[in-house]
Amino acid sequence: GAGVSQSPRYKVAKRGQDVALRCDPISGHVSLFWYQQALGQGPEFLTYFQNEAQLDKSGLPSDRFFAERPEGSVSTLKIQRTQQEDSAVYLCASIAGTRQETQYFGPGTRLLVL
Amino acid sequence: GENVEQHPSTLSVQEGDSAVIKCTYSDSASNYFPWYKQELGKGPQLIIDIRSNVGEKKDQRIAVTLNKTAKHFSLHITETQPEDSAVYFCASQGGPNNAGNMLTFGGGTRLMVKP
Numbered sequence: 001g002a003g004v005s006q007s008p009r010y011k012v013a014k015r016g017q018d019v020a021l022r023c024d025p026i027s028g029h030v031s032l033f034w035y036q037q038a039l040g041q042g043p044e045f046l047t048y049f050q051n052e053a054q055l056d057k058s059g060l061p062s063d064r065f066f067a068e069r070p071e072g073s074v075s076t077l078k079i080q081r082t083q084q085e086d087s088a089v090y091l092c093a094s095i096a097g098t099r100q101e102t103q104y105f106g107p108g109t110r111l112l113v114l
Numbered sequence: 115g116e117n118v119e120q121h122p123s124t125l126s127v128q129e130g131d132s133a134v135i136k137c138t139y140s141d142s143a144s145n146y147f148p149w150y151k152q153e154l155g156k157g158p159q160l161i162i163d164i165r166s167n168v169g170e171k172k173d174q175r176i177a178v179t180l181n182k183t184a185k186h187f188s189l190h191i192t193e194t195q196p197e198d199s200a201v202y203f204c205a206s207q208g209g210p211n212n213a214g215n216m217l218t219f220g221g222g223t224r225l226m227v228k229p
Contacts, residue, residue, distance in 0.1 A: 004157070031215065033216060035217075042118075042205075042221050043217075045218070056216065091157055091158070093157075104160075105159070106157050107155070107156055108156075108157050
């Protein structure tokens with residue numbers, strides 16, 4: 001594909017509902033990142049995959065957040081029992097390799113928890 | 115962990131003027147510093163980056179400078195145009211011991227270029 005794609009672009013959830021956010025990285029990209037961007041702030045790291053291995057999940061705010069990338073391509077970020085403080089834009093980024101390279105970001109999923 | 119501070123949070127300039135955004139970082143092991151532009155409703159887009167073995171890099175109207183001793187880096191946009199209006203983020207990435215290669219972002223600068 002031409003770039004990183006994410007779906008859905010917008011999601012409204014009722015408090016307590018589970019949500020799943022999808023990221024399709026650039027084809028062939030080895031590394032994938034998830035970031036959370038609160039309104040008016042910079043993105044904050046959530047978790048990192050190298051192929052299917054989740055090498056760093058230190059940024060996940062609670063055990064309600066779970067991410068997977070079972071086949072080393074598409075990734076899903078799942079949030080269980082959503083809370084209002086989970087409202088944010090969730091960004092996905094990918095890089096071709098595993099070292100310092102340009103991170104290409106998707107358009108993000110805007111999550112609103114009511 | 116790494117901490118990145120960015121100033122100013124908002125910047126308003128007249129079309130044709132220059133704009134400067136400054137960032138400081140805390141981890142001396144950081145060695146990659148990208149700058150991203152984010153327009154409303156879109157993801158961040160890389161506009162320029164610099165690595166720690168370089169002090170300055172320029173790409174047309176955009177330049178970035180890095181002072182590793184002082185741990186700060188700056189974005190310079192010359193001859194600003196209305197389409198430069200957006201939120202700009204600086205970021206840093208750690209050295210070889212940063213296995214995750216994650217980026218640490220500053221808080222962002224909202225640049226407004228007035229026609």
